[in-house]
Amino acid sequence: SYELTQPPSVSVSPGQTASITCSGDKLGDKYVCWYQQKPGQSPVLVIYQDNKRPSGIPDRFFGSNSGNTATLTISGTHTMDEADYYCQTWDSSTSYVFGTGTKVTVL
Amino acid sequence: QVQLVESGGGVVQPGRSLRLSCAASGFIFSSYDMHWVRQAPGKGLEWVALISYDGGKRYYADSVKGRFTISRDTSKNTLFLQMDSLRAEDTAMYYCARYNSGNYFDYWGQGTLVTVSS
Numbered sequence: 001s002y003e004l005t006q007p008p009s010v011s012v013s014p015g016q017t018a019s020i021t022c023s024g025d026k027l028g029d030k031y032v033c034w035y036q037q038k039p040g041q042s043p044v045l046v047i048y049q050d051n052k053r054p055s056g057i058p059d060r061f062f063g064s065n066s067g068n069t070a071t072l073t074i075s076g077t078h079t080m081d082e083a084d085y086y087c088q089t090w091d092s093s094t095s096y097v098f099g100t101g102t103k104v105t106v107l
Numbered sequence: 108q109v110q111l112v113e114s115g116g117g118v119v120q121p122g123r124s125l126r127l128s129c130a131a132s133g134f135i136f137s138s139y140d141m142h143w144v145r146q147a148p149g150k151g152l153e154w155v156a157l158i159s160y161d162g163g164k165r166y167y168a169d170s171v172k173g174r175f176t177i178s179r180d181t182s183k184n185t186l187f188l189q190m191d192s193l194r195a196e197d198t199a200m201y202y203c204a205r206y207n208s209g210n211y212f213d214y215w216g217q218g219t220l221v222t223v224s225s
Binding site for chain 2: 033035042043044045048049054086089090095096097098099100
C-alpha cells in the first residue's frame with residue numbers, strides 16, 4: 001500500500017519560515033495537496049495540485065513537489081498558522097492517501 | 108456558499124449499526140463526487156469511501172469494505188454512510204467532503220462523532 005510520511009512536529013518562531021515535508025515513492029509523479037486543521041475544526045485546503053493556493057489562502061503558503069518529496073513552506077509564520085498539517089494524494093493501489101500529519105508549533 | 112452538514116453520529120455498541128447523513132447546499136450536488144473521511148481521537152485523517160457524482164461508482168477503504176455502504180439521494184442533496192457491524196476501531200469523527208476534479212477535497216463538513224463502546 002502507498003504511504004505518505006511526515007515529521008510529527010515542526011517548531012518555528014514567529015516571522016520565520018516553516019517547512020513541512022511529505023515523503024512517498026515517486027511522489028513527484030502525482031498531484032499533492034495540503035490541509036490545515038486547527039484544534040476542534042475541520043480540515044481546510046491550503047495548497048492543491050502541488051503549488052496552487054485556493055482563494056483566501058495567504059501567499060505565505062507555498063507548495064512544491066519533486067522526486068519523492070513534497071514540501072509545504074510557510075514564510076513569515078504567524079501564530080494563527082499553528083495547526084496540524086496533512087499532505088494528501090491519490091494512488092491506484094491505495095486510493096486516497098493522507099500523510100501522517102505534522103503539528104506546527106509557533107513559539 | 109457551499110455547506111456540508113453531517114448528522115447521525117452517537118454512541119453505539121459493538122456489532123450494531125448507524126447511519127450518517129450529510130446535507131449539501133450551495134452547489135450542484137449531482138455534479139460532484141462525494142467522500143467520507145474519518146479521524147480517530149488524536150489521530151490523523153483516514154479516507155473511508157467515495158461515491159461518484161451519478162452514484163454509479165463506489166469505492167471503500169479496506170478497513171470498512173463489506174461493512175459500510177455509501178449512497179446519495181440527489182433529490183434531497185444528501186450523502187449517506189450506512190455503517191454496520193461497528194467495531195471499537197471505528198470510533199472517530201466522520202467528515203463528508205466534496206471532491207474537486209482537480210484531485211483534492213475542496214470543502215469539508217464540520218463532522219459528526221461516532222463512538223463505538225459497550
